[in-house]
Each structure stands twice: as structure tokens, then as C-alpha cells.
Amino acid sequence: MRILVIGGAGYIGSHVVRAFLDAGYRVTVFDNLSTGTRDNLFGEAEFVHGDIMQSARLAGIMADGYDGCVHLAALKAAGQSMLHPEQYAEANLVGTINILNAAAAVSLGAVIFSSSAAVFGSPQYLPIDETHPKEPENFYGFTKLEIERLLAWYDRLKGMKYAAIRYFNAAGYDVAGRICGLERNPENLLPVVMEVAAGIRPQLAVFGDDYPTRDGSCIRDYVHVSDLATAHVSAFEYIRDQGESLSVNLGSEQGISVLEMLERARIITGRPIPAIVTGRREGDPSELVASSKKARDLLDWKPLFSDADTLISSTWRVYQEKYLQ
Known part of the structure; x- marks a missing residue:
């Protein structure tokens, strides 16, 4: 089966690509290399240089025939999102709409979305489960929540199934040492x-x-990035086998x-x-x-x-x- 990983040259994206390759999938990486790096690309995966703001290019890539895509392309600095909301609106919201429209045009089977615990805001109780109120306190979290809502509407109106995977604090590197590209200007x-x-x-x-x-x-x-990555594969296979969308929290x-x-x-x-x-x-x-009980129950996932x-x-x-x- 073929998987398109948008943002697959980044820190988390490269680990997701590795997990799909290890599971036997054919993978294409679509990335503009603004934050990702060529050091994170694998010879087994095809690479296409492109940007999610290029809607025609996205449509052409989607038309090449994929069973699903993983969407990891986004601006992610919460503090910066409060200073430059227009940049985050364009990159995260408009960029995602371009992806969803291109995917809908070819009736793509599944979209696996990189969401965030930022959709919840300050905790009203712990641990935070999927039913926790969603009241983001920064514009970055707002964009992630709005994308989840867009995905639900595209599922309802277009039949496009999705998984929204809400990361808590991603950390670590591939324990086998196969990924070596460092993040630029890290804040975590x-x-x-x-x-x-x-x-x-x-x-x-x-x-x-x-x-x-x-x-x-x-x-x-903190959840190891390789544990996050395997959850993307499991989420795609859940959608493939069950034909249902899902949203799950991932933490240790x-x-x-x-x-x-x-x-x-x-x-x-x-x-x-x-x-x-x-x-x-x-x-x-x-x-x-x-x-992470829901992820354990539905995806048999454990860190x-x-x-x-x-x-x-x-x-x-x-x-x-x-x-x-």
C-alpha cells in the first residue's frame, strides 16, 4: 500500500516515515524543507519537494494514487502564534484546506492528522482524556482544533475518514540510530x-x-517520537480495517x-x-x-x-x- 507523508522530512515526520517503511508500506515524502532536512530522508522513500500552499501541485501528487496520507506540515510555536496569527492561519488552516480538497478530489481513503494537546488548554482534570473540554489558550492550539473540526465535516460530507492524533510532548530519537537530522531552533x-x-x-x-x-x-x-510514529501506522490500519474515524490522545x-x-x-x-x-x-x-486508554483500546498501542x-x-x-x- 502507498502512503503520502506531508512534512515527512521533519523531526516527527521522519520517524513516521520510518515506521511506515518498517511496516512494509511504500512511502512518498512531500516537504518544502523549511524546517525539515534532507538528512531525514530515506533512500527507500520517494521524495517530492513541494509546499502545501501550492494547491495545484498537491492535487497532482494526490492524483498519483495513494491509500492514505499523513499530514504533519504546520507552524508549531505556540508563542509565535500569538504574535503572528496571520502566518499560522495561512500555513495551518489554508494549507490544510488545500490538502483536504486535493484528497477529496481523488477520494483518498484516510488522512492521519498530527494534532496536539494544545487543543485542550489548561487542564480541568488529570489525566487528560479525549472528552476533556477543548479550550485552546493560544492560536496554534486553535488552528489544530479547527482542523479537527474540518476533518469531521469532510468525513460527514465527503466520506473521508481520518485520525486526529493528539501529541503531548514528543521527544527522543530513533533508538536504532537511523535518524540524525536535528530540529532547527528548538524550543522544547x-x-x-x-x-x-x-x-x-x-x-x-x-x-x-x-x-x-x-x-x-x-x-x-513525554512520549518517545518512535512510539508516536507507530501509532500513525496503527491509526491508518484501524481506518482501513474498521472504516471509522477516530481521535486519540498519545502520552506515556x-x-x-x-x-x-x-x-x-x-x-x-x-x-x-x-x-x-x-x-x-x-x-x-x-x-x-x-x-492514552483510548489508544490502547482501539489501536493496541503502548509506549x-x-x-x-x-x-x-x-x-x-x-x-x-x-x-x-
Whole structure:
């Protein structure tokens, strides 16, 4: 079967491509390489350079014949989305409409969408399950929720089945070492910690140590990117076999605090990793943890690599190869 992975040269996208290739699928990557990298492309997968804003080009690619597509192309910095909503509206909303229209024109069987825990906003209870109120607190989260609503309408009106996979905190790298492309200008905790360990940044800023958590720092649910990737394959196969759309949360269900991640990273890397405590960031909830029960029940999914040590060691290997060889 053939799968089109839009955004397949990016950090998460390359792991998704690898998972489909490992499962025996024929894969084509469609990417504009604005944030993705050629280092993340595989010889077994076809590569097409293109942009989701090019509706005619998208239509031509879709017409080549695919059984499904994975949509990972988006702007994703929550803070930037509040400063430049027009950019996020165009890239995330208009770009997705272009994808859906091209897919609908060829009656594509399934769209697997990279959604986000940002659709929920601040937690009203923990762990966060799929029925949790969806009240995004930044424009990025708003675009993800609106895309989920678009998908539901295209399912209702066009019969296009979809899976909305809501990531919590993606981290780690392929444990077999087959993916080595680093994210550009990372903002998430673990790659920033690795940049400090590798000497690229002078220190880590810990945003607050006075939260009502076990050590005062924020707690987040980190899920290994390879665990996320296998869920995309399972979601496609669920749609193929059951003919139903679905929305699922994906997390490890085990929260790790900022200070816990920092301390484990110091031990695993053998580096001091200087850090300073600064003020809280506006809008940072003290704790975010997912319930992944629905994914377990429907997709038989479980995280295999999402413990802190594997997250850190698999990431550190890539940074060592890039900066310390």
C-alpha cells in the first residue's frame, strides 16, 4: 500500500516515515524543507519537494494514487502564534484546506492528522482524556482544533475518514540510530538541555520552581517520537480495517518534571548542564499528563521507549554525533 507523508522530512515526520517503511508500506515524502532536512530522508522513500500552499501541485501528487496520507506540515510555536496569527492561519488552516480538497478530489481513503494537546488548554482534570473540554489558550492550539473540526465535516460530507492524533510532548530519537537530522531552533525542553550539554547554549532556563508539584518545577508527559510514529501506522490500519474515524490522545501517562529531566540528563551525558531558575512563563500549567486508554483500546498501542533514560540517551547520541565527534 502507498502512503503520502506531508512534512515527512521533519523531526516527527521522519520517524513516521520510518515506521511506515518498517511496516512494509511504500512511502512518498512531500516537504518544502523549511524546517525539515534532507538528512531525514530515506533512500527507500520517494521524495517530492513541494509546499502545501501550492494547491495545484498537491492535487497532482494526490492524483498519483495513494491509500492514505499523513499530514504533519504546520507552524508549531505556540508563542509565535500569538504574535503572528496571520502566518499560522495561512500555513495551518489554508494549507490544510488545500490538502483536504486535493484528497477529496481523488477520494483518498484516510488522512492521519498530527494534532496536539494544545487543543485542550489548561487542564480541568488529570489525566487528560479525549472528552476533556477543548479550550485552546493560544492560536496554534486553535488552528489544530479547527482542523479537527474540518476533518469531521469532510468525513460527514465527503466520506473521508481520518485520525486526529493528539501529541503531548514528543521527544527522543530513533533508538536504532537511523535518524540524525536535528530540529532547527528548538524550543522544547529536551533538545534545549542537549544543546547546553553539547556546549551550544551556555545554560538552561528553568521557568519557575514554585509550582505545586513534587519538586516545584512543571511536569509534562513525554512520549518517545518512535512510539508516536507507530501509532500513525496503527491509526491508518484501524481506518482501513474498521472504516471509522477516530481521535486519540498519545502520552506515556507518566509525568516527568523539568528538574527530574535535567538531573537524569546530567547523569546520562556526564555533563554539568548549567541551569538557572527564572520566573514562570505566562500560561504554563503546573502539570500536563495524558490518558492514552483510548489508544490502547482501539489501536493496541503502548509506549515502548518513553521512559526518561531512553528519551535522553537516544537524543544525546544524535547530539554527540553532530557536535562532539
